[in-house]
Amino acid sequence: MSLYTPFKLGRIELTNRIVMAPMTRSRSPGNIPTQSVATYYAQRADAGLIITEGTAPSPNGLGYSSIPGVFSPEQIKGWRLVTDAVHAKGGHLFIQVMHTGRVAHAQNLPKGARVVAPSAIAAPGQMFTAEGMLDHPVPAELTTAEVQATVAEFTHAARSAIEAGADGIELHGANGYLIEQFLNTASNQRTDQYGGSVANRIRFAVEVAEAVAKAIGGDRVGMRVSPYGLNGGMVSDPETDAVYTALAKELSRIGLAYIHVVDHAAMGAPPVPPAIKAELRASFAGAYILSGGYDLEKASADLAANKGDLVAFGRPFIANPDLVTKLKTGAPLAQADHTLFFSPGDKGYIDWPVG
Numbered sequence: 001m002s003l004y005t006p007f008k009l010g011r012i013e014l015t016n017r018i019v020m021a022p023m024t025r026s027r028s029p030g031n032i033p034t035q036s037v038a039t040y041y042a043q044r045a046d047a048g049l050i051i052t053e054g055t056a057p058s059p060n061g062l063g064y065s066s067i068p069g070v071f072s073p074e075q076i077k078g079w080r081l082v083t084d085a086v087h088a089k090g091g092h093l094f095i096q097v098m099h100t101g102r103v104a105h106a107q108n109l110p111k112g113a114r115v116v117a118p119s120a121i122a123a124p125g126q127m128f129t130a131e132g133m134l135d136h137p138v139p140a141e142l143t144t145a146e147v148q149a150t151v152a153e154f155t156h157a158a159r160s161a162i163e164a165g166a167d168g169i170e171l172h173g174a175n176g177y178l179i180e181q182f183l184n185t186a187s188n189q190r191t192d193q194y195g196g197s198v199a200n201r202i203r204f205a206v207e208v209a210e211a212v213a214k215a216i217g218g219d220r221v222g223m224r225v226s227p228y229g230l231n232g233g234m235v236s237d238p239e240t241d242a243v244y245t246a247l248a249k250e251l252s253r254i255g256l257a258y259i260h261v262v263d264h265a266a267m268g269a270p271p272v273p274p275a276i277k278a279e280l281r282a283s284f285a286g287a288y289i290l291s292g293g294y295d296l297e298k299a300s301a302d303l304a305a306n307k308g309d310l311v312a313f314g315r316p317f318i319a320n321p322d323l324v325t326k327l328k329t330g331a332p333l334a335q336a337d338h339t340l341f342f343s344p345g346d347k348g349y350i351d352w353p354v355g
């Protein structure tokens with residue numbers, strides 16, 4: 001078995017085990033994907049599976065400027081350009097549904113939207129806004145009824161993604177955004193059924209997974225998690241392993257297509273202990289996507305050792321639209337210019353040479 005062995009993921013047949021990792025590129029002015037976004041993903045359609053950039057399920061989830069949403073008719077139309085372009089090249093695509101929660105700023109949100117979170121605790125540090133770098137604000141604590149309304153926002157987004165032609169959705173449970181804000185004590189000090197014990201802290205993630213699985217089929221849903229990650233002020237505590245193991249078991253029961261475990265050691269975070277990675281693999285019946293700092297050698301070794309079924313590559317896809325071919329032939333990889341990761345326009349986005 002190699003990176004080029006096909007894989008059946010839920011309802012779809014992937015031609016290889018190389019996944020394009022979700023990467024925000026901030027090229028959707030007004031939160032609507034453009035023709036350039038369609039071109040960008042179509043250029044990378046050789047990946048067995050593309051997981052798109054983080055995409056908001058509702059106005060409150062649009063914490064960064066120029067990220068797409070997947071809840072309005074205009075956004076669905078924009079995503080249709082993308083899914084048609086990727087499918088025309090034989091590729092497959094899941095839209096990553098990301099609610100930014102407290103990692104947001106009023107400056108970036110559309111009119112009427114609010115910075116919300118499990119508890120009224122600001123994320124540390126600052127974020128980019130039209131007025132430059134500003135402190136993360138203290139978010140409004142969601143009421144119990146609002147938590148349940150937020151679950152419904154995810155359901156609407158999942159339906160919208162399917163209406164737009166996506167093959168499925170990935171729930172962004174990683175990197176310190178809303179779902180992880182519920183899992184983590186740094187951002188969740190609630191006293192209702194969504195805070196406190198392990199069972200309570202995973203409840204929001206489980207309810208979202210259950211609701212979207214009911215709406216579009218669990219075989220079209222995955223979840224990304226980043227245990228031990230530090231993004232957005234997350235902390236680990238003595239219950240971290242118990243939280244993720246319990247969550248993986250619930251997602252398995254619900255019948256999700258995959259769990260996507262990202263280890264941010266390559267980005268400077270403490271490595272995810274191998275024991276918890278193995279525990280998550282054992283606890284979840286569906287596919288397992290490995291992610292974080294992979295190159296050909298490490299990907300091949302981890303697949304051979306059966307640590308996962310699929311391997312996600314992030315940064316290498318930015319400057320190498322033909323990454324799948326380059327890995328196969330051993331061609332050298334181009335290096336991306338990080339100053340163009342989130343810049344507006346096509347430069348550094350769809351102008352990387354193929355072959």
Ligand SMILES: Cc1cc2nc3c(=O)[nH]c(=O)nc-3n(C[C@H](O)[C@H](O)[C@H](O)COP(=O)(O)O)c2cc1C
Nearest residue numbers: 021022023024053054262292293294313314315341
């Ligand atoms: C420009 C950029 C944007 C990213 N945006 C997202 C995102 O929207 N959602 C997400 O889950 N991860 C995001 N990530 C993290 C990547 O998916 C991946 O986990 C990270 O780059 C490490 O993998 P790599 O070593 O293969 O690049 C982003 C990373 C980069 C470099």
